Amino acid sequence: MTVTAVRKDPEKLTVTLDAAFEASPERVWQLWADPRQLERWWGPPTYPATVTAHDLRSGGRVEYHMTGPEGDQSRGYWEILEANAPHRLVFRDGFADADGRPNSDMPINEVRVMINEVGGGQTRMSIESIFPDAAAMEQLLAMGMEQGLREAVGQVDAILAEDVASTPGR
């Protein structure tokens, strides 16, 4: 199991995942810094990503689109707020129109990545996602689901049912 810890804060609307890799920080940084590698993990196999612009410096931009099984495409971009190879990357992930312009009707979430050597040839990567509000999160996840997260929906329904059952009556 590569994911070593997950922290979720429903009040602050953040999710943090810690992951461990048997590799150097430089190698882990390449997952983000090399657009061809980024393409191989950003989207699920059913919605692969194609990176069309990639300037991983603070103030720089990354542009991509994801292509679905029906040939449908959705465009996104990153606005790089901070890039400090191989340790720290902070960016805003947003949606773009068909012509590549940021779509301001869609929510933006901020992602903070920290990469650190922990010894024994291992590197820890911590990914923190911050949402502006619950509505934004819902919208983002609705998109995420279209992009290959459908299998999670059944689980969510189960949790929903559980929640209703355990709600104390007033």
Next chain:
Amino acid sequence: MFGALADATRRDIVRRAIEGEEGVAELAEHYPMSFAAVQKHIAILERAGMVTKERIGRRKVVRTNLEGLRRARRLLDQYEELWRGRVTRMSALVTDET
């Protein structure tokens, strides 16, 4: 709703209001700030749908909207799944070479 929970005092109010027993004046006593300032925080939370004011007998108490928090929790669960998938693919990429 933007930023309603980005403030430590407001998060604390949300925690205290889970019990749903205190009114604005009682809540205000917990914080080293004016009644008006606390009232303002509660108004922001109310607009964001994080708390409601409910009349219980003669009193009006502030109560956390638990369904709102649960919804946030469920959404975070799904977001976790999305990133777990990504990390699994990253790991496969890194291991491929070794």
